Amino acid sequence: MSGDSGTPTNFIRQIIDDDLASGKHATIHTRFPPEPNGYLHIGHAKSIVLNFGIAADYPGSCNLRFDDTNPAKEEEEFVEAIKDDVRWLGYDWAELRFASDYFEQLYDYAVELIRSGKAFICDLDADQVREYRGTLTEPGRPSPNRERSVDENLDLFTRMRAGEFPDGSRTLRAKIDMASPNINMRDPTLYRIRHGLIHHQTGDEWCIYPMYDYTHPISDAIEGITHSLCTLEFEDHRPLYDWVLDNITIACHPRQIEFSRLNLEYTVMSKRRLTQLVQERRVSGWDDPRMPTIAGLRRRGYTPESIRSFCDAIGVTKSEGTVEMGMLENSIRGHLDGIAPRRMAVLDPLKVVITNYPQDRVEALTADNHPKDAAMGSREIVLTREVFIDRADFREEANKKYKRLVLGGEVRLRNAYVIRCDEAVKDAAGEIVELRCTYDPDTLGQNPEGRKVRGVIHWVSATLAKRVEVRLYDRLFRTAHPGRGGSDFLDDLNPDSLKVVGNVVIEPALAEAMPGQRFQFEREGYFCVDPVDSQPGAPVFNRVVSLRDSWGKIAED
Ligand code: ATP
């Protein structure tokens, strides 16, 4: 039952509980049915976590089914990417299916509908079909071919399959009700002709392809799906889903249940728009770390756990809304806070010479890997006479609230000594190029007597530091609802969504970090080694997310 997993319940799980309690079903079968026409995004994750989560928590199973009835837009690359993403999210399917596995059965069921007088071949073209369909306020008009004989329909359907008619010249339509208030029920198209396409599974075997609304219920029923979960825009299609299953000879009749889509601020989620971003090279690819795709989030440094906990947090309901990006960011922040080892990296290095520190000394100091988890152990960091601190951690003058280094003031170098700034050396243009400081040798692990230091700042040995590239990401769009009000969503792209910082200095051992490893750079944020552009010994770091509280907290300890 749903109770033991810690997953919050929802109205769909309640329906399932009832169906198990009443004996309607003994086991639960769900499916996740992506169309392989793009990469999965965080919205799909909501559906994956729902469908696979139910299968995991109940006695049941979940299939991965590719809804591949439109070969014009579908590709093998997407099939493989989707499989990778589902596995990465932590799920495995009971069976891998393709709607195209059922093309022959779908054809046979169409013949059955024709034989029973419930489907006919229509000669109207697409524009005429639209015109005959009527509007929300006016009923439609029947196709002139609606009363064709069964024999003629059978003959024409056979010849459609055999390739005798050109694209768009004929369709197979269900014969339902041209006056239905639900336009989906006004003799919807079941099959159309598409020549010259190579289907990634069936090649050139077919030149007629079944429509989604016809394919989906039958695929669900063939697989013995008990609960067919889909997003709210299919609510109006449910009568057609049921009509198809009620009018063919098939034992299983899954229950379609709709829930609201996930919408997320500051991004777009439709595959059409995501495809456009990729094709027009607005981003580096489907896995660009700014993309809301699973592949992008993974490359950025998100964990599967954080995405699953985000999906649990947003819940499953029927009410439409837009979720704040901050919720997604909080889920990864919370997870990485617990698991990411701490390291020091200086993004905007300013050299500090500790004038009273011996020239050749290399002092090994100990730093905890995690302030709250002793089990994560400690590491060695090295202090030398010259170190780097961040340029933002120094001001010539500042009031008491400034918890960093000022001329004549003291701060602690994290995990090391207290230093005092004696002089800021400037170049001809007046820019500070170096700080000259002195250290107090009695302050390792203890505070100085009788005086207060302003705060604690991070640093890296200048002699031993390695230099790397860091990529700072911001939201891909500068408005919460890109394209709202009919404007071009591309106009809302954030021109500053990627800032590449070269010459970031890091603790030397970090140069050996492996692709996908995640760290907290103290006082800066969480970072992940980019799996695509990193080289052995030369990692590139992606900022996953900034810290909630960038430096105030550490300054207190
Ligand atoms: P798009 O309209 O962007 O092409 P889609 O819904 O057509 O998206 P599919 O590949 O058909 O994409 O979706 C597979 C499954 O994922 C469907 O069951 C669909 O309802 C679900 N899904 C897609 N987008 C979202 C979303 N934003 N929130 C929740 N579920 C979604």
Ligand code: MG
């Ligand atoms: Mg779709």
